[in-house]
Amino acid sequence: MKYFPLIWATLWRKKxxxxxxxxxxxxxxxxxxxxxTVDYAFSHPSNGVTGADKLITMNKYSVTLALPxxxxxxxxxxxxxxEVTWISWFGGYxxxxxxxxxxxxxxxxxxxxxxxxxxxVSGEQMxxxxxxxxxxxxxxxxxxxxxxxxGDKVPLHSTIWTQKSDGSLDWTxxxxxxxxxxxxxxxxxxxxxxxxHYELFDEGRSFGKGQIGWFExxxxxxSQAAQISNRIDALFAxxxxxxxxxxxxxFTMAFxxxxxxxxxxxxxxxxxxxxxxxFLTGNTMMQSVRERIPELAVLKTLGFGDGKVLGLVxxxxxxxxxxxAAIGLGLSYGALPILKSVLQGVELSPKALIxxxxxxxxxxxxxxxxxxxxxxxxxxxxxLADKR
Amino acid sequence: xxxxxxxxxNVDKRYVRGKQSIEVLQGLTLDIPxxxxxxxxxxxxxxxxxxxxxxxxxxxxxxxxITVAGQRLDKLGSGALAHWRSNHVGxxxxxxxxxxxxxxxxxxELPLLLTNLSAAKRKANALAALTLVGIADRAKHKPNxxxxxxxxxxxxxxxLVADPTLLVCDEPTGDLDRKSADDVLHLLQMLNRxxxxxxxxxxxxxxxxxxxxxxxxxxxxxxxxxxxxx
Numbered sequence: 001m002k003y004f005p006l007i008w009a010t011l012w013r014k015k016x017x018x019x020x021x022x023x024x025x026x027x028x029x030x031x032x033x034x035x036x037t038v039d040y041a042f043s044h045p046s047n048g049v050t051g052a053d054k055l056i057t058m059n060k061y062s063v064t065l066a067l068p069x070x071x072x073x074x075x076x077x078x079x080x081x082x083e084v085t086w087i088s089w090f091g092g093y094x095x096x097x098x099x100x101x102x103x104x105x106x107x108x109x110x111x112x113x114x115x116x117x118x119x120x121v122s123g124e125q126m127x128x129x130x131x132x133x134x135x136x137x138x139x140x141x142x143x144x145x146x147x148x149x150x151g152d153k154v155p156l157h158s159t160i161w162t163q164k165s166d167g168s169l170d171w172t173x174x175x176x177x178x179x180x181x182x183x184x185x186x187x188x189x190x191x192x193x194x195x196x197h198y199e200l201f202d203e204g205r206s207f208g209k210g211q212i213g214w215f216e217x218x219x220x221x222x223s224q225a226a227q228i229s230n231r232i233d234a235l236f237a238x239x240x241x242x243x244x245x246x247x248x249x250x251f252t253m254a255f256x257x258x259x260x261x262x263x264x265x266x267x268x269x270x271x272x273x274x275x276x277x278x279f280l281t282g283n284t285m286m287q288s289v290r291e292r293i294p295e296l297a298v299l300k301t302l303g304f305g306d307g308k309v310l311g312l313v314x315x316x317x318x319x320x321x322x323x324x325a326a327i328g329l330g331l332s333y334g335a336l337p338i339l340k341s342v343l344q345g346v347e348l349s350p351k352a353l354i355x356x357x358x359x360x361x362x363x364x365x366x367x368x369x370x371x372x373x374x375x376x377x378x379x380x381x382x383x384l385a386d387k388r
Numbered sequence: 389x390x391x392x393x394x395x396x397x398n399v400d401k402r403y404v405r406g407k408q409s410i411e412v413l414q415g416l417t418l419d420i421p422x423x424x425x426x427x428x429x430x431x432x433x434x435x436x437x438x439x440x441x442x443x444x445x446x447x448x449x450x451x452x453x454i455t456v457a458g459q460r461l462d463k464l465g466s467g468a469l470a471h472w473r474s475n476h477v478g479x480x481x482x483x484x485x486x487x488x489x490x491x492x493x494x495x496x497e498l499p500l501l502l503t504n505l506s507a508a509k510r511k512a513n514a515l516a517a518l519t520l521v522g523i524a525d526r527a528k529h530k531p532n533x534x535x536x537x538x539x540x541x542x543x544x545x546x547x548l549v550a551d552p553t554l555l556v557c558d559e560p561t562g563d564l565d566r567k568s569a570d571d572v573l574h575l576l577q578m579l580n581r582x583x584x585x586x587x588x589x590x591x592x593x594x595x596x597x598x599x600x601x602x603x604x605x606x607x608x609x610x611x612x613x614x615x616x617x618x
Contacts, residue, residue, distance in 0.1 A: 002501055002507065002510075003501060005490075005494060006487075006490070006494075006498070006501070009489040009490050010487075010489060012489065013489045294485060295485075295487055295488075298481075298485045298487070300470065301444075301446060301473065301479050302473070302474060302479070302498055302499045302502070302546075303471065303472075303475070303499065303502050304470065304474075304502065305466075305467050305470040305471065306466060306467065307467075308502075380446045380447075381441050381446055
């Protein structure tokens with residue numbers, strides 16, 4: 001601690017340079033924190049199948065490959081499965097692609113039975129939904145976002161499904177009800193949701209009739225979830241449509257992962273950022289030490305040994321990186337709620353920020369070591385020769 | 389005669405630059421008694437600073453023996469030399485060589501960081517040293533807020549604060565006007581006379597050399613003469 005005032009003063013010897021260096025490292029660690037958090041969410045799914053009360057059965061090879069609707073009867077017959085519903089990916093947007101709508105065709109009875117107690121819909125509106133073939137139940141946040149009202153007819157553009165009647169990708173729905181979710185932690189995940197009748201979807205589409213995207217099951221005893229999952233998959237082993245059954249949370253992540261290896265993409269971005277940062281910060285540290293050669297020589301003259309001089313330069317690098325990392329990671333922690341709202345259905349953990357401190361120490365050692373070694377090897381006589 | 393604080397026996401110093409070997413000091417033998425204020429004079433390139441570096445433990449001889457404050461410096465490694473310097477030598481440079489980002493007091497405290505003194509004790513000792521050199525009122529000022537003479541006084545306070553046996557001064561008045569130079573020289577004289585500090589000062593300035601109790605002249609790596617001034 002007695003060296004802290006010296007290290008601190010040295011760090012701020014050139015304030016502007018230190019501030020800019022600090023800012024660049026802060027931004028890098030802000031990005032690190034955010035991307036690492038997302039990566040953590042994808043690489044740390046729920047704690048296995050055991051304990052899950054809801055399972056998802058999808059095609060073993062990809063969620064983009066359909067399953068036959070007829071499988072529902074076999075899944076229903078599996079002991080321990082208390083409800084089964086089926087869903088397909090609609091892939092819709094409103095007016096323009098940036099207005100993505102999480103539109104899902106659902107079987108009304110089985111879907112709301114399986115999700116009993118999770119949605120809040122008035123009885124009158126639920127009845128209206130049941131009675132309206134083109135009816136849609138829309139999440140309250142989505143209603144607010146687009147200023148929709150009950151009774152509005154909303155055209156959604158599907159990126160996949162053409163209509164049998166005219167080959168159009170545009171589907172029009174009547175908003176007959178608004179739903180919200182009871183669990184506030186799920187509010188973000190459901191903020192873009194619109195539910196409509198599976199019958200309308202299946203009968204109206206020009207291809208894929210009789211096929212579904214995935215099944216969702218409720219299990220009576222969550223402790224049996226692993227066995228139930230195995231039993232379901234065993235039913236379709238060696239069939240043309242083998243299945244993979246997993247907890248619902250894992251499915252959400254797998255669904256997003258279909259767009260690419262998220263972890264690889266995130267690590268590639270981080271790698272590029274830190275590679276650039278190494279050069280930037282390393283160069284700054286090197287320049288800083290170069291400018292202070294006479295001062296370092298004076299310290300050595302006063303009796304500071306090689307190890308102490310090495311330690312002082314490394315400590316300066318460490319201090320800079322740790323302060324910047326703490327600020328950057330703190331900001332990314334503050335951004336967690338925003339990330340959660342963007343990445344619906346993905347649970348983010350602040351635990352993912354812990355590797356950031358490790359990365360800061362590693363960065364400090366890598367960028368600090370070359371100038372520290374240079375300072376350590378400094379020949380006092382040569383260094384003082386220019387400035388006595 | 390007092391015991392020698394500095395004793396050199398047949399000291400050679402060569403620098404190798406590429407394939408060329410440059411002989412800077414040749415067979416130098418010298419004794420400086422404890423408590424003496426010695427001015428080392430001579431033309432540029434005569435080897436004054438090299439000799440000062442050897443005596444201060446900043447450099448090691450190519451051959452010969454150097455004993456300072458009872459320690460054979462030519463036998464010490466760089467770590468041991470650093471430790472020895474922190475205990476026995478105070479350095480004063482021509483351009484002060486203060487840390488620009490530290491206050492005068494923090495600059496003076498630097499050598500004390502190598503001791504086990506508490507922060508309060510370090511501060512007290514630094515202020516005492518600044519008081520001794522007559523500049524305690526500028527303790528909070530940074531070097532760029534001080535005049536040359538004041539900065540050199542701070543540098544002398546830094547050299548003194550760890551209570552070294554020997555002060556090694558390389559052109560301490562080379563960057564100062566006459567008045568400031570005289571003040572600094574009077575200060576060094578006082579430290580030698582009243583506090584018993586042994587001082588070796590390299591200077592080009594004959595007037596500065598007059599403040600010393602002995603003048604040594606060097607040329608081409610050898611001592612020309614030695615005499616005690618009245």
